[in-house]
Amino acid sequence: MFLHSCVPDFEPRNQLNFRLQATDGKARVGIVETDHGLLETPAFMPVGTQGSVKAIEQRELLAVGTQILLGNTYHLYLRPGTEVIEAAGGLHKFIGWSKPILTDSGGYQIFSLSDLRDVEEDGVTFRSHLDGSTHVFTPESVILIQRKLGSDIIMVLDECAPFPCDVGYAVRSNGLTLRWAERCKEAFEKEPARYGYSQALFGIVQGGVHAGVRQQSARTLVSMDFDGYAIGGLAVGEPVDQMYEMTALCEALLPADKPRYLMGVGTPENLLESIERGMDMFDCVLPTRNGRNANLFTRCGSINIRNAAYKTDFSPIDPECPCYACTNFTRAYLRHLFQAGEILALQLATIHNLSLYFWLMREARAAILEKRFREWKQQTIAGLRRNQMVFS
């Protein structure tokens, strides 16, 4: 018995539709159309690794402005298992979310979470971080799993090279990633969608911080004609200037009529700088994880709400923020909740930090439409940097 249907009553399309609406320099405003609805770009995707964004309900995700959720193939495959989600009729139904979902391929998680891994041409053998059991992901199996998950946007399997890595490693790793991308595309075209709505496939540009490798990766992927292009392997420890440099380098080679997704980025400032460099989509655990660690973003700088300075501060977290936390509770109460170890602290901090990220995206879109992005970005970053904290 299902509670509600998530399948829209129109025919699936063959390709993801991306409408570019305006540009201001390289910054872009657009709309990505999926069978589960639209997402306005620049778009931020809250991270729902295991089918839930930590400490926030689905109705609250909608309320703060979420248009697309990110799930993770590696995690969902291991638990609850693809077969459970398939039996539910796909991930949307399983988690009670009727808007778009993008699933990461699991490549990044295999390289960051699993105990042992053995990368070969055919695929990667790894041990589950949960129980040590052995599993194999191939480009074909990862596509099959994501077909069964039913995500609106599927990511190819890639190898995420570490930072630092030498150019030799980057070249070999990127070669494998490109051959896997080709196999993913073939598997994607062969394997039908399961639930009556269409799914799109994004390629992932790798190459570390090596300009030549990045360029070769981007050119080759573009020649394969994906529905969109992600830039992976950044925000993994490299200096921020190198991240921006690689982003700009890739952007120059990616087609204007496809969405560009900068994976795993980042701070509010990182998002604005990357939007300026032509990026359209982002995901990051920062707003939710930092929130759970009492780090709250505000329009006037970040604060650690555990600080004694807030003990009797009866003002809102951010006086300009219209979120539930800011319009109903004070800094002093939030501080108390964190000090007392109350779960409500995590809930309110998550609602607020995500609200701030979505405010940032809305303002960015408006500024681009009005051709004042750079000026707005500079003012906004100046505000965000007040009381700036280090985010590790």
Place this chain on the structure above:
Amino acid sequence: MFLHSCVPDFEPRNQLNFRLQATDGKARVGIVETDHGLLETPAFMPVGTQGSVKAIEQRELLAVGTQILLGNTYHLYLRPGTEVIEAAGGLHKFIGWSKPILTDSGGYQIFSLSDLRDVEEDGVTFRSHLDGSTHVFTPESVILIQRKLGSDIIMVLDECAPFPCDVGYAVRSNGLTLRWAERCKEAFEKEPARYGYSQALFGIVQGGVHAGVRQQSARTLVSMDFDGYAIGGLAVGEPVDQMYEMTALCEALLPADKPRYLMGVGTPENLLESIERGMDMFDCVLPTRNGRNANLFTRCGSINIRNAAYKTDFSPIDPECPCYACTNFTRAYLRHLFQAGEILALQLATIHNLSLYFWLMREARAAILEKRFREWKQQTIAGLRRNQMVFS
């Protein structure tokens, strides 16, 4: 700066108004009027010990049907401290809750949580469970703290006798509790309310499971004329039949025109049996704590949602429940959230279990008004007992 005013714009009353609306046998339906609004009895009070009911937002407490919250003097005095709450303008403003609040006196917590305690005629010296610091509660100080907290209903300081305790201990302990009750009443009359709305004072009947001591306790408290009467020292390990026996014994001596509050009770079945014995108000951590431990109450028995039986059970927790969890998510998803350690599991389980408790209270009131309480109670308990689990 305050976000909103919690002080209603009418004159404080001198006494708590309780309107008895109907009876069915000893079961009663009534309305308690406070300056922060009404509560319909029988009433369940979610436990917000530290100024938050664990894992649920204030707006969700309202949505599930909460009419009065319970806070704890011992905990709030220690953290964030009375002075912080006083600076906020009282507990309602501090926690963003504009409906009634009852604060427990802290007696029970001193005897169950603090490391060391020294009970003397004047009061009790104890060590904080947080940092080992030494504090003294006297009847007068506990009233003063609760005046500053600004709770709508204040509880007297009592000694909660352990179970088992011999009759000699019960007599001595009850003697002290009664002398403290007298001093609380005097302090309450002397110490003015702080925030422009009235507060009521409840006495607490003690006496363990010794009939004579209970009766003497009840008679003496009634002669002191409190705004309402609590029955304390039950649900502390005694057989459930003794709990019901003591409840009935006290009920016979308490005035019909004052609310009766059975402290710390209990399971859904305990609530219905106690309502039948004339009780009006209840508080218990069971729905919230059990929810966080994956024990979900349903109209057809309790379930441990972690059970493998629910792995692909795509039905709601309770098909008859109108709560957010039941109308949007499945048992399989809830199970996955618990297995994956997601905070959302705690949130949804809390919303559901509290919703079930408030459904029980609404149905109980309706059954009493329609003079069919006993029949409804028997049917409902039969349902609740299916798949019955042991709650420790």
